[in-house]
Amino acid sequence: MTLRFAYNTNGAANHRLDDAIHLIKAAGYDGVALTLDIHHLDPFADTWAAEAGRVASLLEKLELTCVIETGARFLLDPSAKHEPTLVTADAAGRARRVGFLKRAIEIGAMLSAEAVSFWAGVPKPGVDPGEARHWLEEGLNEVASFAAEAGVVPCLEPEPGMLIETLDDYASLSVPGLKLALDTGHCLVTGEREPAAAVREFADRIGTVAIEDMKRGSHIHLPFGEGDMDVPGVLEALEAVGFGKLICVELSRESHRADVMIPQALDYLRGCRRPGPVLAGEQETRRQWQ
Numbered sequence: 001m002t003l004r005f006a007y008n009t010n011g012a013a014n015h016r017l018d019d020a021i022h023l024i025k026a027a028g029y030d031g032v033a034l035t036l037d038i039h040h041l042d043p044f045a046d047t048w049a050a051e052a053g054r055v056a057s058l059l060e061k062l063e064l065t066c067v068i069e070t071g072a073r074f075l076l077d078p079s080a081k082h083e084p085t086l087v088t089a090d091a092a093g094r095a096r097r098v099g100f101l102k103r104a105i106e107i108g109a110m111l112s113a114e115a116v117s118f119w120a121g122v123p124k125p126g127v128d129p130g131e132a133r134h135w136l137e138e139g140l141n142e143v144a145s146f147a148a149e150a151g152v153v154p155c156l157e158p159e160p161g162m163l164i165e166t167l168d169d170y171a172s173l174s175v176p177g178l179k180l181a182l183d184t185g186h187c188l189v190t191g192e193r194e195p196a197a198a199v200r201e202f203a204d205r206i207g208t209v210a211i212e213d214m215k216r217g218s219h220i221h222l223p224f225g226e227g228d229m230d231v232p233g234v235l236e237a238l239e240a241v242g243f244g245k246l247i248c249v250e251l252s253r254e255s256h257r258a259d260v261m262i263p264q265a266l267d268y269l270r271g272c273r274r275p276g277p278v279l280a281g282e283q284e285t286r287r288q289w290q
Contacts (some may be wrong), residue, residue, distance in 0.1 A: 001239060001242060001244065003235060003238060003239060003243070003247060004030040004031065004065075004244065004245065004246050004247065005029050005030055005031075005246065005247050005248075005249065005266055005269060006024070006029055006030060006031035006032055006033045006065075006066070006067060006246040006247070006248045006249065007024045007027070007029050007032065007033065007248070007249045007262050007265065007266075008033035008035060008069060008210070008248050008249060008250040008251070008252070009021075009032060009033065009034050009035050009037075009040050009069075010035040010037070010069065010071065010072075010250065010252040010255075011249070011250065011251040011252050011253075011254050011255055011258055011261065011262075012024075012255055012258040012262065013037070013039070013040075013252075013255040013258075014255045014256065014258065015255075015258060016039075017034075017039070017040045017041060017055065018058065020032075020040075020258070021055075021058060021059070021062065021064070022062075023258065023259065023262050023263075024064070024262055025062045025064055026263075027262045027263040027266050028263075028266055029064070029262075029266060030064065030065065030246060031064050031065040031066050031067065031114075031246045031248075032059065032064055032065075032066045032067075033066070033067045033069050033210070033246070033248035033249075033250065034055075034066050034067070034068055034069060034111070034113075035069040035070070035071060035072055036068065036069070036070060036072060036075070036104055036107065037072040037075055038072070038074075038075060041055055041107065042075075043075075043100065043103045043104060043107060044075070044100075044103075048103070048107070049110075052106075052107045052110045052111065053110060055111065056110050056111045056112070059111060065112070065113075065114060065246060066111050066112075066113050066114070066246075067113055067114050067115050067116075067117060067208050067245075067246055067248055068104050068105075068107060068108040068111070068113045068115070068116040068117065069117050069248075070100065070101060070104050070116065070117065070118040070119075071117075071118075071119065075100070076096055076097065076100060082121070082122075083121075084096055084097050084121075085097055085119075085120065085121020085122065086098070086120055086121050086135060086136050086139040086140065087120060087121040087122070087123045087127070087132040087135050087136050087163050088121065088124070088135075089124060089127055094135055094139060097121070097139070098139050098142055098143060101116070101118055101143045102143065102146050104116050104118070105143070105146055105147045105150050105152045105154070106150065108150070108152045109150045109151060109152050113152065114153065114207075114208065114245050114246055115152070115153040115154070115155045115179065115181070115207045115208040115245070116147065116152055116153070116154055116155065117155045117156075117157050117181040117207075117208055117210075118143075118154070118155070118156065118157065118181075119156065119157045119158075119159045119162055119164070119181075120136050120156065120159070120162045120163040120164040121136075121162055121163060122161055122162050122163065123163055129163075132163055133163070136163055136164070137173065137174075137175065140156065140173065140175045140178060141175055141176075144175050144176060144177045144178045145176075145177075147177065148176075148177050153177075153179055153207045153208075154177065154178055154179065154207075155178070155179045155180060155181035155207035155208050156170060156173070156175075156178055156179075156180065156181060157180075157181035157182075157183055157186075157210075158170050158180075158183075158186060158190075159183075159186065160186055160189045160190055160219045161219070165190060166190050166192045167180070167182075167187075167192060167193065167198055167201075167202060168192065171202075179205055179206065179207025179208075180202055180205045180206050180207060181207060181208050181209075181210070182198060182199070182202065182206050182208070182209050182210070183209075183210040183211075183212075183250070184198065184199070184209065184210065184211050184212075184229065184234050185210070185211070185212050185213070185214035185221065185227075185229060185250075186214075186219070188214045188215070188216045188217075188227070188228055188229060189214060189216075189217060189218065189219045191216065191217065194230075194233075195229065195230070195233070195234045195237075196230065196233040196234050196236065196237035197237075199234060199237035199238055199241060199243070200237050200240070200241060203241035203242075203243070206243065206245075207245070208245060208246065208248065209238065209243065209245070209246075209247045209248065210247075210248045210249075210250045211229075211231070211234060211247055211248065211249060211250070211269075212224070212227075212229070212249060212250050212251055213225060213226050213227035213228075213229045213231070214227045214228065214229055215227045215228050216228050220253070221250055221251055221252050221253055221254075222251075223251060223254065223261060223264070223265065224265060224268040224269070224272075225268065231268070231269070231272050232272045235247075235269070235272070249265045249266070249269070251265065
């Protein structure tokens, strides 16, 4: 099968959204991982619905599919990065996060997104872990239920340092319809599993995948070839399990050179495929990877 790739717009933060989308299309990607943000389809703008419709039309015209990402740093609170979250002690803050995720799902439905990805959050000092877990599950159930009604796939991303940090943390949840947003680099940060092994183990629960390079134990998204990620091994595993959704390149620290990194990342992914037997009818597909 042919793997499908997208590029995350959080790595093109210095570009207008339309310009970023056109760069992603020109490089040859199959889709866009759209991080909703103040400058990229602001979900709290008065014109959010019209803007979502316009972006949906652009993606359709360019024959690009998408995943909706919700990791913008200061979208909900200009004075506190990534706050409030699903585990914030203040109930109004948690409700604001849930409201944002519901809006992201609405936008995802308008854009025919393959998935909407989000994370749990970091409990503040003094917050009881059991209470934080209760708040999280309460919020996740509300969001997942809303997504089911909208026909959108909700995906939780285990994130280093957050309440849901590892794949085992994700597996411990019991939320109907909640899929896994697997960031393969995070496996290297937590040391829980090799990324390719994680793909194979959680194949039936993966709703979306992010890929980048990372060094073991260090949560810094790196361009391919600068870390410890066995990228060919991850791609091989995704191919082996028949993963047909977008594989999203996330290079959030590379916006200052997005014009270079967007095409360079895809060239790397296409060029690092391990050779294997060519089956009947796959000659042309294999040639495209080379």
